[in-house]
Amino acid sequence: MKKGRLIVISGPSGVGKGTVVKALMERDPQVRLSVSATTRQMRPNEIDGVHYYFLSCGEFETMIAEDRFLEHAEYVGNFYGTPEEPVNRMLEAGHDVILEIEVQGGLQVMQRRSDAISVFIAAPSFEILGNRLRGRGDTDEEKVLKRLQQARVEYRVAPRYQYIVVNDRLEDAVSDIQTVLRAEALKSEHQQHLLKEAD
């Protein structure tokens, strides 16, 4: 059984990461999405193990101590992280696994797993990014400007991702990511089985 690939997808708030990832998974049903762990309160509509693994602070800290996260971070008083074990199980079962995470987490994963394929999703322009943030109900202009400022910080890290895909038309962005995944499979290190006969 061929192992799956670990795919890190990041990009600024408002760029449409979630929509791109959802469309990608609809087009390719063998792809899986990693589930994060968090110490924050479960919300009424959320299911443990589906939206998040909900952990106590003690459980989370034990997992950190045991080095069982691909990446983790603290955000407004709560811990968030990607448990490595369920990801590895899906990879071993032959599924490509997507981590949809913010850039600091993305960099942690890339350092830990040099085999990860990393894609940064960029907006066609900052103007469009601002409009998207406003359009989705963030009418608070101060919040929008803060998110755009955060996007600038993330763009500075983008060159450390292997690929950059623009989310202009959703269909194109999804096709671009599929192109990347197909090309990665054609890399000679993944095609060694073709050469065996010559030995």
Add this chain to the structure above:
Amino acid sequence: MKKGRLIVISGPSGVGKGTVVKALMERDPQVRLSVSATTRQMRPNEIDGVHYYFLSCGEFETMIAEDRFLEHAEYVGNFYGTPEEPVNRMLEAGHDVILEIEVQGGLQVMQRRSDAISVFIAAPSFEILGNRLRGRGDTDEEKVLKRLQQARVEYRVAPRYQYIVVNDRLEDAVSDIQTVLRAEALKSEHQQHLLKEAD
């Protein structure tokens, strides 16, 4: 004007490199094929500057001395090589340029031009490669076996190419190379212009 990419395509005799390259150029008319130089005699149906640049031994040796070849080699008493200048002109004009060359030349080009995209074309199997060599009129079995032996040597070098594409169905092989070229354009080092706005 965006510069074109240098694309090295190699693969054993009989694998169908020429057919793949021709089909690729038909699908993408902006792609150009590099013309080699040689000191061998011009054949009646050949045109200087189209099939080859036909050079005297003195001219060829001067160009070697002036370091004006991307790669060059001697083969059964004649020199063959890829002049760098015409390739650079096409690249500057925005064309992707294909070098369809044997593996020793391919390695020379990769060493000289680290930006080159390299693709090794493999056969679905050695049995099929043998049949293809026989099918195209090489009924001399000794010659076929010699070519298969040469193919084994070339396969050993294949891992030094970035990508390996199997030529089973022609259409698939061409699509695979197009996938590689599109994915290469999405690499973050080629997408820096998208991030400028954030500076």
